[in-house]
Amino acid sequence: MFLTGSKIPADLLGGSWYIYQRYAPLFWAGARTTLLISLSATVIGLIIGLIVASIRNVKFTPKDSFFSKFIKKFMHLIATIYIEVFRGTPMMVQAVFLYHGLRQYVMWSPIQAGIFIVSINTGAYMAEIIRAGIQSIDDGQYEAARSIGMTNTQAMIRIILPQAIRNAFPAIGNEFVVNIKDTSVLNVISVTELFFQSNSVAGIVFRYRDTFLVTAVIYLFLTFTTTQILRAIERKLDSPRGFGGASQSMPGNFPFLKRKEQKV
Amino acid sequence: MSLIKINNLNKSFGSNLVLKDINLTVEEKQVVCLIGSSGSGKSTLLRCINLLETPNGGEIIVDGQNIMTANFDINKFRSHVGMIFQSFNLFSHMNSIQNCMIGQTEVLKRSKSEAKAIALKYLEKVGMLDFANQSVKSLSGGQKQRVAIARALCMEPRILLLDEPTSALDPEMVGEVLEVIKQLAKEGLTMLIVTHEMSFAKDVADLIIFMDQGVVCEQGSAKEMFSNPKHPRTKEFLARILR
Numbered sequence: 001m002f003l004t005g006s007k008i009p010a011d012l013l014g015g016s017w018y019i020y021q022r023y024a025p026l027f028w029a030g031a032r033t034t035l036l037i038s039l040s041a042t043v044i045g046l047i048i049g050l051i052v053a054s055i056r057n058v059k060f061t062p063k064d065s066f067f068s069k070f071i072k073k074f075m076h077l078i079a080t081i082y083i084e085v086f087r088g089t090p091m092m093v094q095a096v097f098l099y100h101g102l103r104q105y106v107m108w109s110p111i112q113a114g115i116f117i118v119s120i121n122t123g124a125y126m127a128e129i130i131r132a133g134i135q136s137i138d139d140g141q142y143e144a145a146r147s148i149g150m151t152n153t154q155a156m157i158r159i160i161l162p163q164a165i166r167n168a169f170p171a172i173g174n175e176f177v178v179n180i181k182d183t184s185v186l187n188v189i190s191v192t193e194l195f196f197q198s199n200s201v202a203g204i205v206f207r208y209r210d211t212f213l214v215t216a217v218i219y220l221f222l223t224f225t226t227t228q229i230l231r232a233i234e235r236k237l238d239s240p241r242g243f244g245g246a247s248q249s250m251p252g253n254f255p256f257l258k259r260k261e262q263k264v
Numbered sequence: 265m266s267l268i269k270i271n272n273l274n275k276s277f278g279s280n281l282v283l284k285d286i287n288l289t290v291e292e293k294q295v296v297c298l299i300g301s302s303g304s305g306k307s308t309l310l311r312c313i314n315l316l317e318t319p320n321g322g323e324i325i326v327d328g329q330n331i332m333t334a335n336f337d338i339n340k341f342r343s344h345v346g347m348i349f350q351s352f353n354l355f356s357h358m359n360s361i362q363n364c365m366i367g368q369t370e371v372l373k374r375s376k377s378e379a380k381a382i383a384l385k386y387l388e389k390v391g392m393l394d395f396a397n398q399s400v401k402s403l404s405g406g407q408k409q410r411v412a413i414a415r416a417l418c419m420e421p422r423i424l425l426l427d428e429p430t431s432a433l434d435p436e437m438v439g440e441v442l443e444v445i446k447q448l449a450k451e452g453l454t455m456l457i458v459t460h461e462m463s464f465a466k467d468v469a470d471l472i473i474f475m476d477q478g479v480v481c482e483q484g485s486a487k488e489m490f491s492n493p494k495h496p497r498t499k500e501f502l503a504r505i506l507r
């Protein structure tokens with residue numbers, strides 16, 4: 001231990017660079033696990049959020065029978081409890097409780113457990129994000145969908161949710177970035193993500209300061225890159241699509257329209 | 265048999281009785297204009313007809329069928345009744361032709377290619393063929409409303425309900441939309457139109473209904489209503505609006 005430590009340059013930058021070069025594969029393996037968990041948990045969390053938000057958005061109609069009213073109320077209640085519990089407790093506590101609590105029923109690896117925990121935690125936040133997204137959509141969109149005969153489900157899936165997701169995209173992307181950082185709490189259940197790996201390296205070299213500078217830079221690299229990619233996607237979503245006409249001929253039915261319109 | 269027959273229709277929001285014992289008959293191919301001051305219940309009546317609002321009492325009989333019975337297939341019914349909104353309500357994440365196709369493919373289960381051909385046909389009819397692939401966000405108000413009309417027509421409705429189709433438009437765009445509606449009237453589409461455009465109503469309506477405070481105050485042909493209104497409220501309203 002002493003011998004390993006003594007070869008490392010004493011200054012912060014020199015020490016960090018030395019540690020990074022020596023243990024790069026460990027750091028990057030950790031970073032890969034961090035990305036794997038945060039990306040898959042964000043996607044799964046988004047799906048959970050869509051489902052939960054849709055459940056919470058189900059409206060009561062005067063035509064509902066007593067039974068369907070009861071089911072709807074019950075589902076609302078479950079959804080609300082889920083959101084409150086997972087937003088109201090630390091993910092670190094959820095991780096320890098669920099990993100150990102469920103291990104007697106499911107034989108899962110720490111990484112599987114990690115993805116599960118971050119997913120349901122993210123789902124609770126996503127549900128609120130999607131709900132805000134749904135609320136930002138004008139009621140007229142829903143009414144127009146219903147007025148052409150779409151069912152509630154069709155209106156949700158084809159009309160409301162695509163727009164809600166688009167509006168909520170910055171917040172959804174932000175959840176991903178938050179997850180990259182927050183997966184670090186999974187070290188408590190020994191998931192070999194970036195923080196856990198860094199801790200191991202620091203334990204070997206016995207240089208916490210220098211090791212965690214490397215860790216911080218890698219986290220920053222991950223979040224910065226992710227943010228840039230998300231921005232690019234957002235710009236792409238905003239850019240107008242499909243210009244130009246389907247046909248060059250002017251309709252004959254309404255001659256008064258001729259050349260009155262200019263394409264923008 | 266009349267296409268739409270409304271008997272003693274009542275609708276309230278909370279304790280606010282908005283429609284009071286409405287009785288109304290609309291014949292096939294008839295164009296009916298609903299006029300009346302703000303808050304008189306015109307929109308609510310229109311929205312009751314395709315059950316966007318649930319009435320509290322009475323009957324709405326369309327094509328011999330009471331649409332207010334418990335096991336009535338509302339979605340199928342709505343696919344036969346077009347609705348045009350004051351604020352267009354085009355699906356804003358789609359372009360014009362997608363707006364016209366989605367109801368056909370989702371509700372009527374038409375194939376994509378069939379839906380596309382029909383969409384193009386009606387976009388041409390409303391003079392919006394050149395804008396088929398354009399995002400609806402970039403259209404002017406008049407263009408949006410014409411796409412909305414095309415979207416409704418693609419469902420090949422038996423009845424078209426129009427709630428102040430030109431009220432949100434700049435004056436120079438009102439004409440292009442009214443022209444489309446006039447053309448539809450000429451072709452014999454049954455329409456109920458809420459409008460504040462009296463000269464248009466005079467032009468196009470077979471029947472004019474004047475509503476006041478939730479009741480049908482007076483109804484008659486355009487000629488009768490405008491040249492010889494009987495009810496004092498009608499006279500007052502027309503005097504105010506025609507000036």
Ligand SMILES: Nc1ncnc2c1ncn2[C@@H]1O[C@H](COP(=O)(O)OP(=O)(O)OP(=O)(O)O)[C@@H](O)[C@H]1O
Nearest residue numbers: 277278280282300301302303304305306307308309
């Ligand atoms: N969703 C609603 N909840 C509560 N009250 C409503 C609702 N919709 C309409 N009302 C009320 O019902 C009455 C009739 O409204 P309605 O929109 O049918 O009038 P209108 O004749 O269409 O008026 P306008 O010319 O301004 O469009 C008004 O007093 C209105 O405040």
Ligand SMILES: [Mg+2]
Nearest residue numbers: 306307308427
């Ligand atoms: Mg109205």
